[in-house]
Amino acid sequence: MLRVLAVATEGAAGVFQNIKQWAAQADVEFESVPELPLAVRQLAAARWDIVLAVLGEHADGDLAWWVDALRGAAGSPRLIVAARRPSMGLALRAERLGVVDLLTVPLRRDDFERALGRVRSAASEVPIPLPEVKSDAVGQYMLVGQSAAMLEVYKLMARVAPSAATVLIRGDSGTGKEVVARAIHLNGPRAARPFVAVNCAAIPENLLESELFGHEKGAFTGAVARKIGRFEQAGGGTLFLDEVADMSLALQAKILRAVQEREIERVGGGETIPVDVRLVAATNRDLKEAIAQGRFREDLYYRFAVVTIRLPRLAERGDDLSLLTAYFARQFAERYGKRITAISDNALDLLRHHNWVGNVRELRNVIERATIVATDEMLRAEHLPEELRGEERALPDRPQGALLTLAEVEARHIARVLAHTSGQIGAAAEILGIHRNTLTRKMREYGL
Amino acid sequence: MSGGAGGLPPVRVERALGLLPDLEVLNPLRALLVSISRPDERTMWSSSGPYLTLGKRGVQPEELRRHLPPLLHSIAGHMRGLYDAYAEALECQQRSDGAGAAAALVKAGHSEEKVGRLAQALTWYETALAIAEGLQDRRPELGALRSLGEVCLALGRYTEAARHFQRSLAISEAEFDQASAIIACERLGDAALAQSEWAGAEAWYGRGLRLAEGARDARGMGRLERSLAMLARKQGDLTTADIHLRRARALVESVGAADAMAQVLNGQGQLDAQLGRHSAAYATYREALAWAQRAPRDAGLEVSIRLNLAELQLETGRFLEAEAELRRAEQVAIAENLTSRLVQIYTLMGKLRGQQLDDTGFVFFEQAIELSRALERSPAISARVYVEYGLFKNQLGQHEEARGYLERAREIFESLGEAPDVERVESELQRMSA
Numbered sequence: 001m002l003r004v005l006a007v008a009t010e011g012a013a014g015v016f017q018n019i020k021q022w023a024a025q026a027d028v029e030f031e032s033v034p035e036l037p038l039a040v041r042q043l044a045a046a047r048w049d050i051v052l053a054v055l056g057e058h059a060d061g062d063l064a065w066w067v068d069a070l071r072g073a074a075g076s077p078r079l080i081v082a083a084r085r086p087s088m089g090l091a092l093r094a095e096r097l098g099v100v101d102l103l104t105v106p107l108r109r110d111d112f113e114r115a116l117g118r119v120r121s122a123a124s125e126v127p128i129p130l131p132e133v134k135s136d137a138v139g140q141y142m143l144v145g146q147s148a149a150m151l152e153v154y155k156l157m158a159r160v161a162p163s164a165a166t167v168l169i170r171g172d173s174g175t176g177k178e179v180v181a182r183a184i185h186l187n188g189p190r191a192a193r194p195f196v197a198v199n200c201a202a203i204p205e206n207l208l209e210s211e212l213f214g215h216e217k218g219a220f221t222g223a224v225a226r227k228i229g230r231f232e233q234a235g236g237g238t239l240f241l242d243e244v245a246d247m248s249l250a251l252q253a254k255i256l257r258a259v260q261e262r263e264i265e266r267v268g269g270g271e272t273i274p275v276d277v278r279l280v281a282a283t284n285r286d287l288k289e290a291i292a293q294g295r296f297r298e299d300l301y302y303r304f305a306v307v308t309i310r311l312p313r314l315a316e317r318g319d320d321l322s323l324l325t326a327y328f329a330r331q332f333a334e335r336y337g338k339r340i341t342a343i344s345d346n347a348l349d350l351l352r353h354h355n356w357v358g359n360v361r362e363l364r365n366v367i368e369r370a371t372i373v374a375t376d377e378m379l380r381a382e383h384l385p386e387e388l389r390g391e392e393r394a395l396p397d398r399p400q401g402a403l404l405t406l407a408e409v410e411a412r413h414i415a416r417v418l419a420h421t422s423g424q425i426g427a428a429a430e431i432l433g434i435h436r437n438t439l440t441r442k443m444r445e446y447g448l
Numbered sequence: 449m450s451g452g453a454g455g456l457p458p459v460r461v462e463r464a465l466g467l468l469p470d471l472e473v474l475n476p477l478r479a480l481l482v483s484i485s486r487p488d489e490r491t492m493w494s495s496s497g498p499y500l501t502l503g504k505r506g507v508q509p510e511e512l513r514r515h516l517p518p519l520l521h522s523i524a525g526h527m528r529g530l531y532d533a534y535a536e537a538l539e540c541q542q543r544s545d546g547a548g549a550a551a552a553l554v555k556a557g558h559s560e561e562k563v564g565r566l567a568q569a570l571t572w573y574e575t576a577l578a579i580a581e582g583l584q585d586r587r588p589e590l591g592a593l594r595s596l597g598e599v600c601l602a603l604g605r606y607t608e609a610a611r612h613f614q615r616s617l618a619i620s621e622a623e624f625d626q627a628s629a630i631i632a633c634e635r636l637g638d639a640a641l642a643q644s645e646w647a648g649a650e651a652w653y654g655r656g657l658r659l660a661e662g663a664r665d666a667r668g669m670g671r672l673e674r675s676l677a678m679l680a681r682k683q684g685d686l687t688t689a690d691i692h693l694r695r696a697r698a699l700v701e702s703v704g705a706a707d708a709m710a711q712v713l714n715g716q717g718q719l720d721a722q723l724g725r726h727s728a729a730y731a732t733y734r735e736a737l738a739w740a741q742r743a744p745r746d747a748g749l750e751v752s753i754r755l756n757l758a759e760l761q762l763e764t765g766r767f768l769e770a771e772a773e774l775r776r777a778e779q780v781a782i783a784e785n786l787t788s789r790l791v792q793i794y795t796l797m798g799k800l801r802g803q804q805l806d807d808t809g810f811v812f813f814e815q816a817i818e819l820s821r822a823l824e825r826s827p828a829i830s831a832r833v834y835v836e837y838g839l840f841k842n843q844l845g846q847h848e849e850a851r852g853y854l855e856r857a858r859e860i861f862e863s864l865g866e867a868p869d870v871e872r873v874e875s876e877l878q879r880m881s882a
Contacts (some may be wrong), residue, residue, distance in 0.1 A: 009742075036738040037709075044731035065741050068776075069734060173494040201491065202499035202811050204462055204818075217852070222817065224852030242495050284494055358493025368768060424489065426508075430455075 002116065003047065005077070006032040007039040008054035015054055015082070015105050022109050026116055040069065047075035050119055054105060055083040059090050067097045067386060076373050076382055080115045082107060092415040098389030125344030127378050130326035143176070143183060144327045145320040149312035153180065160307045161187035166259075168304040169282040171311030174361030177282040178242060180309060185238040190278055193237030198230050201243035209251055210267045213258075219268025231264050231275045239277040244304065245285035245296060252297045259303050279304070314359040321363065325351060328364050329379060332371035339377050346381040350388045414442060458506025461485045465503075476563075479785045480519050484511055498771075499808055501794060501815040502782060529559045550580040550588035554595050561599060564785075570599050590619045590628055597635055601642075604826050610639040626663045630656050634668075637675055641682070644868050649679050667708065670699035674712050681719055689719050706743035710736045714753050721760045733757040747784035751777045755792055762800055770800055791816045791829055795836050802840040813837040828869070831860035835873060842880055851880060 004023060006016050016032045023030035033039050043051070051070060055062040063081060070079055081094060082103040094102045101115035133144055143154070160167055161184045169177045178197060185195045203211050210219070214229030230239060247255065258264045263274045281304040290296035314321060325343060333340040343351075347370075356362050370383035381389060417428045425443075429436040464481055468474055485505035491497050496504070533556035540548030557572030573596040580588035593616040600609035617632035619625075633656030640648035653676045660668035677692035693716050700708040713736035720729035736753045740746065754777035761770035774797050781789040794816040801809020813833060820830040838853035854877050861869040 036742060037735045040735040040738045041731065044727070044734065061741075065738075069738070071772075173490070173492070173497070178495060199496050199499065199808055201494065201496035201504070202808055204501075204503055204811065204814055205460075206462075207814060222814075224856050225848045227849060246496075284490075361495075362493050372768065424486075427489070 001027055001029055002049045002119065003029045004031070004050045004052055005039065005042055005048045006030065006052040006054075007036065008032065008034065009036055009056055015107055018109070019052075019107060019112060022112055026113060028116065036065075043069070043073045043077070048073075048077040049075065050080055050100070050116075051077045052080045052082065055081055055090075059083045059086070060093065063090065063094060063097065063099070067099070075375065078119050078382060080119075088411055092411060098386030125346045125378075125380050127342035128345055128348055129342050130329055130340070131322060133323050133327040133330070142327065143179060144324050145317055146323065147312070147317040147320045149316050149318075150320060153309060153311060156307070156309050157184055157187070160184060160309070162189065164189070164278055165306045166279045166281070166304055167306070168287075168308045169280065169311065170287075170308060171282075171284065172313050172359055173284050173357075174359035175311035175313060176360050177284075177311060178240065180311065181238070181240045181242075181280040181282060184280060185240075185278070188238070188278070190237050194234055195238045195240065196230050196234035197240040197242060199242045201246035205248055208247065209254065212251075213254070213264045213266055214269075215267035216269045219266075223268065227266075229264070229266065231258060231277060232273065234275075234277045236276055237278070239279055241279065241281045243283060244281045245283045245287060245290050249295070249297065252300050256297060256300045256303065259300075314356040314363065321351060322348070324360060324363055325367055328367035329371060332368045336371055338371060338374065340371060340374060340379060341377045343379040344381060347379050347384060350381055350384055354388055410442070414439070418443075458486070458488060458508045460503065461505045461507060462503035464507050476519060476523055479564075480515055481507055481512065483783055483785055484515055485782065499811050501811060502790065503815055503818070505782075526559060526563055530556050533559070546579055546583045547585055547588045550576045550583070550592055553579070554591055557595055557599070561602075566599055566603050570596065570603070573599060586619045586623055587625075590616055590623065590625065593619070594628065594631065597632075601635060601638060604642075604828070606639040606642050610636055613639065626659060627665070627668075630659045630663065630665060630668045630672075632656075633659060634672055634675060637672075637679075641675070641679055644866075646679065646683055650676070653679065666699045666703045667705055670696045670703070670705070670708055670712065673699060674708075674715055677715055677719070681715075681722065686719060686723055690723075693719060706739045707746060707749065710739035710743055710749055710753065713739060714749070714756060717753070717760070718756055721756070721763065726760065726764050729760050730757070733760070747780050748786060748789065751781050751784075751786060751789045751793075754780070755789070755796065758796055762796065762803065767800060767804060771797070774800070787819055787822060788826070788829055791820045791833060794819070795833050798840055799836055802843045805844065807844050807846075809840065810837075813840060827860050828864055828866060831857045831864075831866075831869065834860070835869075835876070839876065847880065851877065854880070 006019065008015055019032075020030055031042070033042055039051075039053075042048075051066070053062070053066050066079055066081065070077055078100045079098075080100045080103065082105050083090060084105045086102050086104060091102050100118050101111070103111045103115065134146075143150075157180060167181075167184060169180055171177050181197070182195055185191060198212060200208060210223070210227060210229065212229050212231055214227045214232060215223050217223060217226045241255075258275065259279060262276065263272050265272055287296050287301050287305075291298045291301055314324075325348075329340045329343070332338075351363070351366070358365070366385060366388065367379070369385060370379045373383050374380070414428070414432065417431050418425075425436055425439055429439040432439060461482065464485075465478070468478055468481070482502065485502065485507050487500055488504075488506045491500060491504070533552045536555075537549040537552035540546070540552060553572050553576035557569040557576065560566075560569035560572060573592055577589065577592040577596060580592045583589065593612045597609045597612035597616060600606070600612060613632045613635045617629055617636070620628035620632055633652050637649045637652035637656065640646075640652060653672050657669060657672040657676070660672055673692045673696035677689040677696060680686070680689035680692060693712060696712045697709070697716065700712055713732050717729045717732040717736060720726075720732055733753055733756060737750070737757075740750050740753060743749075754773050758770045758773040758777065761767070761773060774793055778790065778793050780786070781793060794812040798809045798812035798816065801807075801812065813836065816833045817830060817837070820826075820833055834853045834857035838850045838857065840850075841847075841853060842850035854873055858870055858873040858877070861873060
């Protein structure tokens, strides 16, 4: 039996008058509360399958609040919302946020039952056992994948690891550049010495030099003690410079000197210190383009790119996605004290059709969250983040319901592109191939 | 984030701020720059994504330009308001209406406070007080003193604040103005509490509570019960804190004050967390957010609840959720230009990385220190960041640096005369040496 918690604020409690009767006939346990705070208490006190929320005057704000409030709630209740005069913009946002359905107030029995049906069909997902995964261990890091694209990477790594050559790893965000760098280090002659990673893009520009080369006490405001830099820390081992395209030209010159002369000076110190490190650099940018734009030194590029390894995007790795899903599900199940043995057909479909901008890192993140909220041994579509669940209706071979008008299709597509660009109108207009003014007008028109 | 003029990438906030001279007149521009900054979408899934701080967000110059006319319009509106208030005061002076002149000057001060110019507001109130002191009618003086006291509290000038509220209390009692007397007692308690004068704070809150009970002011009673709970919690008397909070909750619930309810529940959540009642604390914070949603928008309150929730998640090892909560708080704080809250958010993010033994987490402390420098009025905020930075470094085995940061914090606390904080740092330093 489904358990439904209905919430109507701002004096709208009357909208549930008939629902109690419909609910009883539809084998649903129904309870309504007139206040948001009371709803929060109910959510904490018991498990609910569905929350039916009537949105108030500020429907967008209420919708965002509900999505936020249900995150992590016991039993992962699905959200059905209702509004008096729902706009197309609200419908699109609700869909994007993974809301089961948006109903119109006054509520109609057919709509209510259709929404219940959608929740019930989600409950009837088919389990697919997680495949066994053979992984190559790199300390706590693993290389998972058997695709042809990854096989090429493994071969190149095997050739380069035993040498002392500097390596440049190229690949989109989240493709696993640091894992590959660690694998090269651990399979090389310096494996017993330290592996030190520096993320050049994460560190404030004014601190990166002292982070790399160290500083003496009092060298600048905030230098409260002497600091040994990463070059020295990596002595005899490997220094991994991640996101090197983000270094300033001045710092690039200092790195070049350190690489050529094999010596450094701490900030605020006069002493020259010899260093012996193997360098592995990585970037998700096109360094040749950066050179052409005068943002990256050509001589440093050639120092880094003695051997270049290009990592494939997740989309180029075929069914590695299933293996990675299985690997991460088991890893996080162990961390969070759970047992996950299967993934539902719907969930796997959603994973396969998602545009993985963040590649393996994004997949790892999604599986970690899903594992946290999973209540039994199967990862289901409902455990996936709202963004993925919002794509459920766009999957091929799925009933689409009523046919859409051209305007609705256009509005949905614009909303998807805007979601992809995090609301950046300029970037969205570029993708859509229209002028930003046209896009702005259309957004206004569709209430986006 | 791309697609700016000619497809050029956005300028990082750290670079954009580097171009902006440190002039008070440019503060609105600085605030605008921060509030329109966005994370670079290319970094969203990059390895630097989890370390994203305000300085690494991006700003499109063309977007800044688009926002300039409304900003200049609001600055002009603010200035017009100040000039009008002065003209009104002058006209009142001409009519020998001292009370009107003082009220106009206080109005100007309130307008300065609204845009965060606290030191300027203070000057308006002082001018208003000078006029009001010479009047037979004591109410204008009371108004000026209350405004002065409030702004001194906000500026962390607690002794001055206490002096103003003591005078306002005396006048309120002489004028039989019960409501003002209650507020004066409450604020005197706040000033004492901020200076760790527990007995003084208890006496003032108690006196305020008795006055509120006499006046049957449920809202005031609720506030004072909450303050007494906060005091008890600071003293480690959690049972008493619980009793006061339950009373506060019943009182504010009876008057249906959503904002006060959110505050009470925020305090209750902290207490539940301190008592190890973690599930109850989670539910209480969620309820507090629900009440805050119903109350008039108060970004500071929302961020405060989210910060407490994140701290609880951190404490209970729910790192993923803590990070998500902190990122949500960060968004609100950046959009609303809540710098001191941002300092707290980044400090907590650094602490989170420390628990994960991730040494790149130092970037959050560096950002917090950078931001706290902008908050010159409260060096104690910087000192608190240094304490957490020191503990972070110690956790990662970088003892020399850890000691350096803790000693820096001790120096600041000593210069401020913050004895309890000095003691805390001393004990951390001793633990480190042991």
